[in-house]
Amino acid sequence: MKKIIITLMAIASLTFISCANDDGTKADLRWKNKTSSTTVEDIKWVSSEGKTDQVWDGSYNSGTATNYKGINALAGTGECISGGNPATIEFDTTDYEGTISVTTNSATIQENAAATLSIANTAKK
């Protein structure tokens, strides 16, 4: 009986640990600010249906990166605030990591990937 209880407790612990390691999201994504001097406030990953899927709050100075965060929408677009202006992030179609496809305005992240997207230049009106 004692052995059964110990075995059950072990299984329960393993199950708990395995659940704790998986946040249930489909992939991880982070952003790098590679601009020369532009500070970016908040970055949003927006699903192709137009709903915000993940938000990286805070200010990201040039040369800094966000943490990896889990995303559920694998296909999406990026939005951020720069100088108080909300803006759409345009993707580089030649430089991507952990993605299936990247077009100028949208990207599809590989499932279970740890993907990185970079922000390198701010377009001024």
Add this chain to the structure above:
Amino acid sequence: MKKFFTLLIIAIPMALLSQESHHKWQRFSGKWIVDNSRAMEINGWAAPWDYYELLEYNSIISLKDFKDYSEISVTANITERKQTPAEFLISFAITSEHASWFYRMYAFKLSGGFWGINKVSLIFTDKNDKSKPNATKNNRVIQEIASKNFKVKYGRDYNFKILFENGNVALYINGEKVLCAPFTEKTNYGRIAFSSKNAKVAIDKVEIKQGENTLFLDDFNEDSIYVRVVKATREVNRAD
């Protein structure tokens, strides 16, 4: 040959300038499209940024500032309610202390529920603690200056007119004076914007007048909404 090149040098920048000049608005958030000679927000739901009030809505803002105008008019249709409260804002005197942090503005706000819009109010909003950086979350104050219960139906075109008269600002809906309140600012200088939350809207025939003179007109016969872009491009080392 020399003349040809001179003309070419003049023509190319002019062509580039003319491509840019049709933009009159900047899309802030939401999905705004210009179709059938109307600007429409087709998302309905809004994803707030938690900075200044305009960013809490799906907004388009004029690219230009205006001053000493006496009238703003627009035809608007709240085409579909998504959630309660459904809200529509006509904002004016929008200014920023730095860059594009548009904390300060006035707005006529229409809000309602399942059956339609049932309240009209005039609001003022600004940065709350001015000593804090602009990029501080939830640092804004909103004051309701005046309000009135008034019904506006979904799915119908209404003419909204804001008039500055005798130190007051008044909102007329389809010619009926709905709300009037003192406007104590020295000037109504600033940008204008249209915003919605929890509702889809369509707007048309935006006109700003100074007496009989038209300062600004957009009937959305072409796509006049600019989408600001931050480019994500490859970092290239000089050694490459």
